[in-house]
Amino acid sequence: MTAVWESLTVDARDPGRLARWWAEALGYQVVNEGPDEVEIRQTADRLPGIVFVPGTAAKAGKNRLHLDLRPTDREAEVERLVDMGARHVDIGQDGDDWTVLADPEGNEFCVLRQRGN
Amino acid sequence: MTAVWESLTVDARDPGRLARWWAEALGYQVVNEGPDEVEIRQTADRLPGIVFVPGTAAKAGKNRLHLDLRPTDREAEVERLVDMGARHVDIGQDGDDWTVLADPEGNEFCVLRQRGN
Numbered sequence: 001m002t003a004v005w006e007s008l009t010v011d012a013r014d015p016g017r018l019a020r021w022w023a024e025a026l027g028y029q030v031v032n033e034g035p036d037e038v039e040i041r042q043t044a045d046r047l048p049g050i051v052f053v054p055g056t057a058a059k060a061g062k063n064r065l066h067l068d069l070r071p072t073d074r075e076a077e078v079e080r081l082v083d084m085g086a087r088h089v090d091i092g093q094d095g096d097d098w099t100v101l102a103d104p105e106g107n108e109f110c111v112l113r114q115r116g117n
Numbered sequence: 118m119t120a121v122w123e124s125l126t127v128d129a130r131d132p133g134r135l136a137r138w139w140a141e142a143l144g145y146q147v148v149n150e151g152p153d154e155v156e157i158r159q160t161a162d163r164l165p166g167i168v169f170v171p172g173t174a175a176k177a178g179k180n181r182l183h184l185d186l187r188p189t190d191r192e193a194e195v196e197r198l199v200d201m202g203a204r205h206v207d208i209g210q211d212g213d214d215w216t217v218l219a220d221p222e223g224n225e226f227c228v229l230r231q232r233g234n
Binding site for chain 2 (some may be wrong): 002003004006007008009010013025026027039042048051057059060061062063064065066067068070071072073075076077080084107110111112
């Protein structure tokens with residue numbers, strides 16, 4: 001290995017706002033905040049982080065990359081995220097194994113079944 | 118925190134091939150391979166993994182999410198990745214801080230500067 005996966009970068013209309021939204025969603029902390037990027041990590045030295053940068057391109061279709069979250073209680077977690085501003089999206093993939101949501105900027109992500117179910 | 122970031126999912130024309138490409142790129146291992154998905158992780162219990170699933174939608178513009186790799190030697194790492202089949206892409210972001218490449222299915226990613234430079 002000659003490189004490590006340092007971060008996932010997300011283009012955002014409002015990087016600071018979206019970074020804080022994801023920090024709350026994941027229980028992450030903001031570890032770096034500047035005019036050009038805001039980075040969140042689980043802990044300061046835990047990789048990969050998620051970096052939010054300015055991007056103004058209109059969203060075109062479903063993202064090819066998306067995050068999957070593993071909840072301890074899916075129903076409660078989906079409710080919590082929707083209360084935070086996520087919305088349900090139907091991209092023909094909703095099933096018993098996951099619930100598809102979108103963050104406040106429309107980025108799709110999945111809430112998986114809790115382990116053991 | 119009521120959910121963990123379990124994985125990053127990537128839509129791929131050829132999930133198995135792209136999974137093995139990224140496993141080689143990152144020094145990851147295939148931890149799960151089925152007809153519907155192939156998952157790679159740094160080690161079996163290290164999250165997040167990267168999951169490759171079938172997806173046939175044509176790529177529309179630059180991905181809104183992309184990976185950033187931190188190399189020990191950027192020049193050597195870029196050469197290694199290009200030898201593996203990555204290609205340079207110009208999305209107006211090439212700078213001294215990172216080199217933009219695309220994987221064999223066109224997903225953009227960045228090779229950052231090595232630490233200390």
